[in-house]
Amino acid sequence: MQKATPLFLVLVLAATAAFLSFSPNTNSPGNQESLNTKTTTSKEESQLTANQSGKADKSSAYPKPWPQEKSDIPADPKAVFGKLDNGFRYIIYPNSEPPSRVSLRLHIASGSLMEADDQQGLAHFMEHMVFNGSKHYAAEDLIPKMQRLGIAFGAHANAYTSFDETVYMLDLPELSKDTLDLGFNVLRDFGDGALLQEKEIDNERGVILSEKMSRDSIGYRLMQKQYDLMLPDSLISKRFPIGSSDVIKNAKRERFTDYYNRYYVPDRMTFVVVGDIDPAEMEKRIKDSFSSMTNPDNAGADPDLGPIHSPEGLKASVFTDDELTATEISLTSIRPYEAKADTKENRIEELPLALANAIVSRRFQRITQQENSPIVSGSASRGVIFNYAELGSIDVTAANDDWQAAVPVMEQEFRRAKEYGFTEAELAEVKANILNAYEQAVKREPTRKSDALASALAGSVNDASVFSTPQTNLDIVREGLKNVSLESVHQAFTDFWNTSGYHLVLTTKTAPEGTDKQLAAAFEESRGKPVEAPETRKTVEFGYTDFGKPGKIVSRNEIEDLGITQLVLSNQIRVNLKKTDFETNRIRLLARIGTGQLSQPADTPMFDAFATAVFEGGGLGKHSNDELQEILAGKNVSSGLSIGEDAFNLAGSTTPKDLQLELRLMAATLTDPGYRKEGLWQFQKAVPMIFQQLKHTPSGPQQEMNAWMYGNDFRYTVPSAEKLNTYTIDQVKDWLNPQLTKGYMELTIVGDFDMDTLLPELLATFGALPTRDATPPALDDRRKIEFANAPARKLFTYESKVPQGIATTIWKTDGIRGNQPEFRRLNILASIYGDRLREEIREKLGASYSPSAGASGSDAMDDVGYVIGQSIAKPEDVDRLLDTMLQLADKLSTEGATQDELDRALKPVIGQLKKSLRDNGYWLGTVMSQCQLQPERLDLARNRDEDYNSIKLADINALAKKYLGSGNALLVGIKPQE
Incomplete structure (x- = not known):
């Protein structure tokens, strides 16, 4: 059941979740060969504890007893719960997915609610400071040491601060002694070894203020007002985790040490270890690492949150x-x-x-x-x-x-x-x-994945x-x-x-x-107006069970080294199959059809978004979307259309039990779309909100930047609201129907299926469809993009009272098509550039919370790729940061990177390669989805790991020299209008 969350509680959660010390790894924003290993929390994973929101007892005594000690619900027997003599608690959970990896969480039962008035923001500030100098790691050494062991800054090392908790997260890519030693030593240092040096505190003030600025929005400001309305006498409305600008700028070191010494104490700590580990060995490590911690005599107490007043009437x-x-x-x-x-x-x-x-x-x-x-x-x-x-x-x-x-x-x-x-x-x-x-x-x-389990365990602690x-x-x-x-x-x-x-x-x-x-x-x-009882609705059966005479398999090719089966059906549909045990009871499907945006009617900007909304909102010929929700209740099926640069993508997900229904649903989606007006109505209601967001947030000028960068090709521009509202359902039919009924199709199915069960159902559904094109049209003229000429410097503005600017540097590169080895190296080069941005702009200048860089490219368009760097900053700093970002890239172009920089950029990627091999998303989207149309993709998958391991410093420096010179740069500033 999809559980709604009160709007006010959504605001609470937004304030809580916003303050991560590090941004996600964004090194490959558009890489078609991305490893697809990002973990998302599914609805099922979010219900690991079945605990309804807030239903638990949180006593004020520390350390707390385990919840199962006061419950008739048994804890998971795989979990080892323990407590050291000093009150430090731990949970160890052996889990082998993915193999040879371990996830660590240090949960501290303290957040912004524990701050004094003159400490507002220091709980979150402390989350930053533990990375900036500790007993075993100098400020400038920790992140490089982690990178050399394959622990990426942001992707594998992260943290967050809430009103009532602080959580540190480390996902270790392997189980060597050096890696485990670093993981345990780092989290022990975070617990009581932070040096909190005045110089480092002063250096970090600008980073915190930049983060505060980057989180600022009109919605956030109104959220604060609603807190004051709902909880006017509560401490909650006065302790937002980001804190007070005045405190961030001026708090003395003593206020930091006071908070750290009184609340970072073993009585308030719980250590979580989940992974492919021996519990006994981990228990010994925990005891060796954390037993010597001590609780102070003046440990901090939980605050009185104050009264709650409900309104009268x-x-x-x-x-x-x-x-x-x-x-x-x-x-x-x-x-x-x-x-x-x-x-x-x-x-x-x-x-x-x-x-x-x-x-x-x-x-x-x-x-x-x-x-x-x-x-x-x-x-x-x-x-x-x-x-x-x-x-x-x-x-x-x-x-x-x-x-x-x-x-x-x-x-x-x-x-x-x-x-x-x-x-x-x-x-x-x-x-x-x-x-x-x-x-x-x-x-x-x-x-279940270890990182999700570790976070779920930390959540159960809180x-x-x-x-x-x-x-x-x-x-x-x-x-x-x-x-x-x-x-x-x-x-x-x-x-x-x-x-x-x-x-x-x-x-x-x-x-x-x-x-x-x-x-x-x-x-x-x-x-005062009467209401009537709800209507009794009739139940309806799914109306699509017969698609005609089942098709036949006319060609079957077994690719044994990759575990892939390729079929050609009698109607010329190509099918790629890979049975895996990576996700029990889950099957993923992706049909790539036709030519996507390559065939989009001329001069119709955002028509792809309109067409998607109309198609998705229109249901099927026999069933509205509302009826489908009733019919499919309790079933595990889905079917969703998206429009890519060179294909229409129909994606689905199901289970072995519901596989027949899933195939029928996808086939019905292709053969009998409803095109009801509900999709049109809902899109039209969204148009004013879309344009309001474009007008008053950086997303508007970012769209303008993309359009400029792509030579104002209509597929990358935004039309006027008036033009958008002229598009019709009939226009959508004229574009989509020929593509969906006749266009070249390659259907890929990956996951936990039985081949003997799947094939008859496949032939009775997709195999029964009319004959389709054997190849897609080339459309070479639609693959050409006139990229913006360099060098150039542009400014784009938006209307807002929120002072937020963005500095962006862009260098055109060759695209991905036929150029995958170079693109892999561009990803590594972008990672090195991003690390230099972090060191200079965040660590030295304190001018931006999360500068980042990445390489992106198109797999459909000719010669379209770029390296991009971005920094969110105060508007008055944008020009200065553009100059700094350009200087850093120019130096990288002329002087090259070092071997250590290459090692630190490459090692985390190498660690992800093995993990991706047990990721259905990687096989579905990167390797198989068009491997009959482009058989070279199979060789790219075969040689991927070897190719990454063969990357040399000379390769990276040659690309830096080729692309990153100042004469090739596009510099883009985004600011509010003055």
Whole structure:
């Protein structure tokens, strides 16, 4: 079940999650041979503990007992829980996916809430400072030492600070003694070995202020105002993790050491180790590394968060800013919360309300699909903030900023649920979805990734929730769902909202004086109108089961060394298959069809985005999207179209059990798209929000920069809103239908399937489709791009009161097509350039929080590639940073890199290569998706590791000299208009 989150809680989480010390590794923003190893947290992984938001007991005593000691829920028996004599806790979890790797987390139960008034921001500042000099590592040595062992700065070494926790994360690429020693030594130093030297503190002040600036936005500023409204007397509204600029600029070293010595203490620490390890060996390492830590006599205490005041009656409030992207209305109830232990009873107790909120959210979703709907989105939700405040929220986003029309929709759907409850069909749908999510978590347990598990364990520490097995979670949910009824779900919703005190909050662009009274009056007027019971909806069966006479396999080629089977079907569809055990109970599919943007009608900028929205929002001929959600509830199928530079991509994901349905769904998507007007309506409602964002954020000038860089080719430009609104569904049909029904197709399937089961279903669906083109048209004239002439310097602006600038340096290179070996080396060169940006602009100048560099290129267009560097900065610093970035590149071009720089850039990449071989995404997207059209891709995969290992310093320096000279540079500044 997709669980909605209250808008106010979304703001809390945004404030919490924003403050990472390091940005992700962005060395390959457009690399078609990317390793595709980025881990994302799936819905199933997020439910590893089945702990509903905030449902755990967080006592103030440290060290805390393990949650399972106060629960009837057993902890996962694979996890080893322990505590040293000094109170330092640890969790060890053996896990072999991926092999020969280990993930470490150091959780510290302290965040910005523990700061004194004159320490605001120092919890987050401390997260930076531990990297800037410690007992065993000088400030300038730590990151290079990690890089030499294959630990990439940002990708494998990261951290975050929240209101109530700080977490350090290290993902080690191998298990050698040197690597493990560094991992344990670093995290021990973070715990009590930071030097906090005044020079380093002063150097880092600019970095923190730059980060504060880079996180700034109109939404963030309004979030702070909403905190003050909802929690005016709470410490939470006064302790945002980024802190006070005045404190960041002026805090004395003593205020840092005071916080560090009182809160970075073993009683508040939990160490997590997950990976391909021996628990006994790890336990000994933990004891050897952390037993000597001591707790101070004056250890810090948890703060009093202050009182919570619910309003009497309806309290209407209005927040305005002309740069807002959308108009939102929230009805919120907030009250004190009493924490409870994580038990079966308490988990089950929360299910009915969660189901009710899911149903109300679905009702809002249906309304958004109606013609002239007053809302763009809506949801109902409940959440808990730090086991301190409980809140419920009904949220809607108004179409065309018309809040007067949206308020009655919100109020009446809220009241309809309270008065009439729900239908059997609605309840069956959400029950099926939540049960399926937990069932899939059980089936995918054997191949859970260590980094996701480590983060989930750290999360359970902060939540004080039992880290139980997926099977235990499923058993509890099954027990809870067995006793759920329409009456109990309705009762849970009415009980939760049995309060007379509400906040009604409007955020919009402009509002005259007295709008708060008008808002309240609109709500009260709606209350006086009767609502009817919800309609009873008929259940419908999936209407696509017969696609005609099954096709045949006319050619089969086994590529044994790569484990790939290539088929050609009788209708000329090419199929690539690879059975793997990398993700249990999961199968990924990708059909590349036709020619994509190469065939986009002339002079139709953003028509690809319009076509995608219309196609995706239009459902199928026999079923609307709303019907499909009902039909497919509890199933594991998906089908989504995207439009690439040279192909239409239809992607899906499924399980062995639902493979037949998945193939039918994808075949139906190709043969009978619905083109209903719902997709058009929803896109048209989004257009004003798109252009508001382009006008008032850096995304607008970034789009202008891309258009300029690509010679203003219409495929990379943004049209006027007026032109965008002239596009029609018939135009989409004229473009897509010939491509989707006749265009060259290569279907790739990777994952946990049985070949004997798959082939008959494949032939009955895709094999039964009409004959298609045997090859795609060349369209050579559409592959040519006139890249901007260098050298050049440009400035692009946007309208905003938020002082945020971006400095960008670009050097054109050859593209990827037929040039993969050079492009691999360009990635390494860009990494070296990015590291020099970090050292100079972040570490020495303190002028930008996260300067980065990467290499990008097109696999479809001729001779289109570039190396790019970017730094977010104060607007007044943009020109200075452009000059600095150019000087750094020019020096790299003329003097070359060093062998140490090459080693530090290359070693993390080499570490990722082995990991990628057990990544279905790498095989699906990089190796196989067009390996019959371009058979050379198989050789590129075969020689990839050898080629990377053969990279020499001379290769890198030759490319630096070839491309990175100042005479080849495009310099782009982005600033708010003055």
